Amino acid sequence: MIPAIPKESCVEALRTMLVIRRLEEACIVAAHEGKVPGHFHVYTGQEATGVGVISNLEKSDYVYSTHRNHGHLIAKGADPKKVLAEIMTKATGYSGGKGGTLHGCAPDLNFPLSSGIVGGILPISVGTAYSQKHRGLPNVTAVMFGEGALEEGAAYEALNLASLWKLPILFVCENNTSEVERIPGGTQYHAPNLCVTEVTDLAKALNLTIRVVDGIDLGAVWTVASEARARAVSGEGATFIEVRTETWPGGQWPTLATGITDIRHAWNDEIPKGYEHLAAWYRRKDPVLSVARELMVTGMIDRQALEKLDSEVQEEMSEVVKFANDSPFPSVEAALTNVWPQ
Numbered sequence: 001m002i003p004a005i006p007k008e009s010c011v012e013a014l015r016t017m018l019v020i021r022r023l024e025e026a027c028i029v030a031a032h033e034g035k036v037p038g039h040f041h042v043y044t045g046q047e048a049t050g051v052g053v054i055s056n057l058e059k060s061d062y063v064y065s066t067h068r069n070h071g072h073l074i075a076k077g078a079d080p081k082k083v084l085a086e087i088m089t090k091a092t093g094y095s096g097g098k099g100g101t102l103h104g105c106a107p108d109l110n111f112p113l114s115s116g117i118v119g120g121i122l123p124i125s126v127g128t129a130y131s132q133k134h135r136g137l138p139n140v141t142a143v144m145f146g147e148g149a150l151e152e153g154a155a156y157e158a159l160n161l162a163s164l165w166k167l168p169i170l171f172v173c174e175n176n177t178s179e180v181e182r183i184p185g186g187t188q189y190h191a192p193n194l195c196v197t198e199v200t201d202l203a204k205a206l207n208l209t210i211r212v213v214d215g216i217d218l219g220a221v222w223t224v225a226s227e228a229r230a231r232a233v234s235g236e237g238a239t240f241i242e243v244r245t246e247t248w249p250g251g252q253w254p255t256l257a258t259g260i261t262d263i264r265h266a267w268n269d270e271i272p273k274g275y276e277h278l279a280a281w282y283r284r285k286d287p288v289l290s291v292a293r294e295l296m297v298t299g300m301i302d303r304q305a306l307e308k309l310d311s312e313v314q315e316e317m318s319e320v321v322k323f324a325n326d327s328p329f330p331s332v333e334a335a336l337t338n339v340w341p342q
Contacts, residue, residue, distance in 0.1 A: 002294040004219035010300050011309070013055060013218060017047040017288050018263075018310055020071040022317040023080055025260055027070065027087055027101075030324075035088050040101040043071030045248040046174055048287035050075040052221030053142060053172055053241075056229050062110045062132075062141040064125040068174075069104040069114040072144050078106040080316070081323040090327035097330045098338075119152030121145060122171075126158045129169035129238075140232040142170040142225075147177060147199050147242075156206075159240070163206045166237030170228045171208070173240065174215070175199060176247045203240035215245030216284075218291050246285050263310040266292035267303060 002010055024042040031040065043050065046068070054063060054075035065072040073083050078094070086093025087101045094106050102116030112128075115121040125143035132139050149155050150173070162169050196202060200210045209231065211224045221243060228239035262272065266289045271279045282289065295301045301309070 002219045002291065002298055002300070004223045007300060009055065010295060013051050013222075014288075014291050014295060014301075015309060015313065016051050016055070016075055017218075017291060018313045019080060019316070020047045020050065020074045021261055021288050022313055023070060023074060023084060023320065026084060026317055026321050030084075030088060030321075035325075036101065037089060038100070040087070041068040042248070043068055045281075045285070045287065046176060046215060046243075046245045047071055048218040048221055048291060049172070049174055049215050049243045049245060050144065052218050053144070053170065053225040053243075056222065056225040057142060058139065060110060060137075061139050061229075062112070062125070062128050064112065064121045064128070064141065064143045065104065065114040066118070066121055066145045066149065067102045067114065067116045068146065069144075070101070072114075073104050073106055073111060076106060076109050076111050078109060078111065080320045082106075084320050084324040085327045088324050088327075089329065090324060091330045091334070092323070092327040096334060096338075119145070119149035119155045122149060122155050122158035125169060126162050126167060129162065129167040130165065132168055133165070138233050140168040140170060140229050142172060144172045144174060147173055147175040147194075149173075150199055150202055151194060156202075159203060159206050159208060159238075162238040163208050166235065168232035168235075169238045170225065170232065171203070171238060171240045172225075173199060173242045174245060175242050176245045200240065200242050203242075208238055208240040209236075210240050210242070212242045212244065215243045216287050216290050218287065218294075245287075246281075248281065261286075261288060263289075263292060263306055264303075265289055266306070267296065 005013060020043055024044050027036060027042060030036050050071040063072060063076050070083060074080060082092060082094050086095055086099055086104060089097040089100050091097050099105060103114050105111055105113045121143055125141050129141040200212060203210050213220045213224045224241055228241060231239055265282055271282050292306055
């Protein structure tokens with residue numbers, strides 16, 4: 001529940017979640033306008049995970065991500081203007097437009113890279129955690145990945161080494177297929193080819209500390225991440241956290257669609273016109289609306305303040321979109337810079 005988070009941090013956490021949501025909505029609009037090239041993945045519906053975990057980290061801690069990285073970047077403090085510009089492959093993005101959406105990064109924030117290769121980021125993050133332990137640093141590495149990464153051999157090697165060497169790392173498995181019945185060997189989309197019915201069985205076999213948490217519950221995610229970080233810096237080793245979320249029904253490329261979130265739905269129980277078939281999402285599964293409701297129930301914010309907060313975020317996002325749209329594409333000459341040592 002929300003009260004697990006210090007009171008002064010609650011509204012700021014919701015604000016960050018709103019920035020992530022509005023950025024992803026802007027990303028989908030830009031894609032429909034032909035401004036986002038190729039394949040991309042939005043973080044809609046998983047905001048409480050990224051914010052709940054990363055808000056527990058120190059600035060000097062590291063974060064690594066996968067192809068669904070936009071929300072993780074914002075939660076780590078990245079500039080939304082540079083994030084969206086990079087998604088749109090503009091020169092003002094964090095990688096000068098070369099990384100695009102699948103390889104988001106913010107090196108100055110200890111967010112070195114994301115990997116579009118499923119499972120590819122786990123060994124890299126373990127290397128960073130090994131370095132932190134070897135140098136005696138009071139820091140941790142958090143690696144965010146989907147349950148599909150556990151189909152890859154590299155994941156097992158990474159988990160095994162982290163367990164053997166008691167590395168200061170948080171393995172955050174964002175299981176956004178938790179509502180899908182797992183049939184071993186199943187090949188349908190969003191039902192991974194794993195021979196287990198619980199993804200934590202894999203971590204358990206490697207003697208990792210395991211935690212399972214509801215991805216709608218920001219307070220629960222925050223508490224589990226706080227405890228995991230404390231364990232890591234005290235030398236007790238890695239924690240495997242399975243956060244069970246549910247994919248936004250309109251969030252799968254290439255048929256992306258979104259209703260622009262109306263914060264008033266946190267209290268008026270209305271469903272956007274045309275989205276009646278997704279009523280369960282708005283009423284029970286949307287983490288942004290869920291956290292907003294909890295903050296109102298606990299008296300941490302009222303409707304007027306909530307609308308003001310959202311209005312401020314939407315104003316900020318208008319500036320973000322303008323910045324990204326107005327930014328130039330990289331020059332032809334820039335194509336050969338920073339790609340090979342001279």
